[in-house]
Amino acid sequence: MESSEVVTAPPPDRRGERLRGGIRITGEVLITLGLVFLLFVFYAVHVTDWTSARRQAEASERLRAEWERPAASAAPAAQGEGFAELHIPALGPGFRYTVLEGTDATTLAAGPGHYTGTALPGEQGNLAIAGHRIGKGAPFGDLDRLAACDAIVVETATDWYVYRVLPMRDQVAGWDPAADPRCAGVAPIGGPYQGLVGQEIVHPEQGEVIYPVPWRPREELPREQQTRLITLTTCHPRWSAAQRLIVHGVLVKQYPKDPVHRDLRPAELEES
Template identity: 30%
Template sequence: MGDSAPVTRRSHRRRAPRRRVSIVGVLGELLITVGVVALLYVSWQMWVGDWIIGAEKHKQASALSQSWMTPSPAASEDASPSPSPDPSATAGPAPDAVVPVQAQPDHGTTFGVMFVPRFGSQWQFTIAAGTSRHDILDQGEIGHYADTGMPGAVGNTVYAAHRWTSGAPFDPIDRLVVGDAIVVQTSDGWYTYRFRTLEYVQDTQVDVLLDVPQKVGVQANGRYLTLTSCAPKLNMLERIIAYAVFDSFTPASSGPPASLSAPTQGATA
């Protein structure tokens, strides 16, 4: 009985002091929480969000592509009987002299679908007229510069798209290999271009949009295609540029061209 009081006092002295809540501590925990939320948001935008939007844009592009390959019932009924096939005629790319070129569409009009076999069999995105952010690029579409040529035209046909967010159409642009097919489909058929080279330029270097890229005052005597995007992905001050040259045109009536097949094995990026 006589030792109970001292033991009680010692136990009391050993209790940990109550933790004091300070403004600095609360602020630190809030900053950590904000940082975690921001990291999760960026992760969503860069991976999950892009994957979801990209998958949806692939479906839309595929549906448009298929619609151009499927004759309408009215067209089928009005079509006259087909003549007997000419044994000397061969299906495939049309001669250079008959490459059709569409007129420039109104801003925001979807007029094409782009395919790059190097990026995978599912990679396909719609192309719209114009390169404004809110209604074209941020919607996951590939934008066509209005002051450049249409697919198949003599000169330079130029396109832009995001490398991250909004489906990131041009994310894999730096994986292109010389000779890779870049195919643009319109209601007329497929225009196949072949990749040649990449370069990095400042955002002010607008001469990449010229009829002959970076050749001021030179008249075009060939057909070129140029892809533009940000490089690195979060840097708005530089651009990655991919150049390609025209290879062939395949009419819609001939079916998809061989250039849409997977890239040659062994030609890795």
Template identity: 30%
Template sequence: MPADLAPPRRERPELKPTPHLRPGRLLAGFLTLVLVVGGGWFAWKYVGTNIVAKQRQGEMAVALADDWSGNRQGDATTDTVRIGEAMAVMRIPRFGSDFEVPVVEGVDDSALTSGVGHFPDTQRPGQLGNFAVAGHRITNGQPFKDFPDLRAGDKVVVETRTHVYTYVLEGSGTDTIVDFSDIWVVQPVPEKARRTKSQRSRAKPTRAILTLTTCSEIFHTDNRSVAFGRLVDSHHV
């Protein structure tokens, strides 16, 4: 091919050496990523879950009121309640005049996000024996965040479809701290189960009591704070 008809010769671009990332920069980038992810998790865990849980609890309270409207006859202790369903509303004046939270059957994560959870093997509100519930002190609506403020003599009001029950606490929110495995606190007669060190006490209850449980420390879950109360009043709605 004649030289004047040959395609123009292209200059090959000069290849620049690829800069090497220094270990310090890699570490800084990794730490930044960890901080961003960790900060997002912390914000969701301790802020986001509270927002979602409070909304859910409010919706359940409204649904419960609608369900009860015009249906106050009979005895709510015979109602069939499935795991995850609300059975009552709890009010604790010590926590504020506007404190109102659903009592939900079960103590799994879903139930405790919806309000305070009722231990399924314990009695219903107002019944002879132990009506035992658990609630979060932090995250998921944190209904029991002020648990240490409870004092002997404080009232706990539990409203069901047919009755309102008033319990009075016999101790403070810091009087009794147990290991999470100590299930004597939810037995029908806790004081008897504690004395006999029985996890499955067969003692027959002679009075209606209330047991409130929560984590003893905000960021520590091995121990539980417990407050006991006795039924002092019951009336039909």
């Protein structure tokens, strides 16, 4: 006798399949995002470096050709053009970059840029220069490695200017320049410069760090009374523009170039 009841089997439990499917899709998305990120890193670090290296080489070639002309001077060139060369021996014997006029994105993609309106090399006031820390040549990639008294040498058509990094905040109280022969002429600066140190971290909007007297009103001190400073700025930390790493130095020496022996170089360039 046939039963009038129809027994229906329960539907299969597909929760495991859905879970596995979700995990698979999530994994594929993460892998895709990872590949996109790796491509971005490759572009940011390598492709932009290659492009910037070419632009920097072209700027250096133009600058050297300009210096060979009889009327060559140390005055800044037009926006985006080179006017000086920056050497930082502590960052390697080959650290040499042509400094370009201006700090717009196009200029900084070709090398360190001079903040227009700040002092020129050797002038009283504050010679301020910006540079990238990641990609686009990353001229200031290792700026955080600079220590007190490290040389920052600026070369122009006519002179070599030797600046040295100021003492760090934790060195000021017990500063003894005699402890290192490189520190001759380097000491904490008093007066309106009180509190200025070799390295500091600031927010992007704190442009006072490049004032003639950092952190003071622009007109507080007449130019003839201003100390000859250099300030280097870059992003901080790496891969971020949240803050700025600032390095301050003071001019300690100036060497006029020998017009006959043009290959003569300051001994400071051989420091490590």
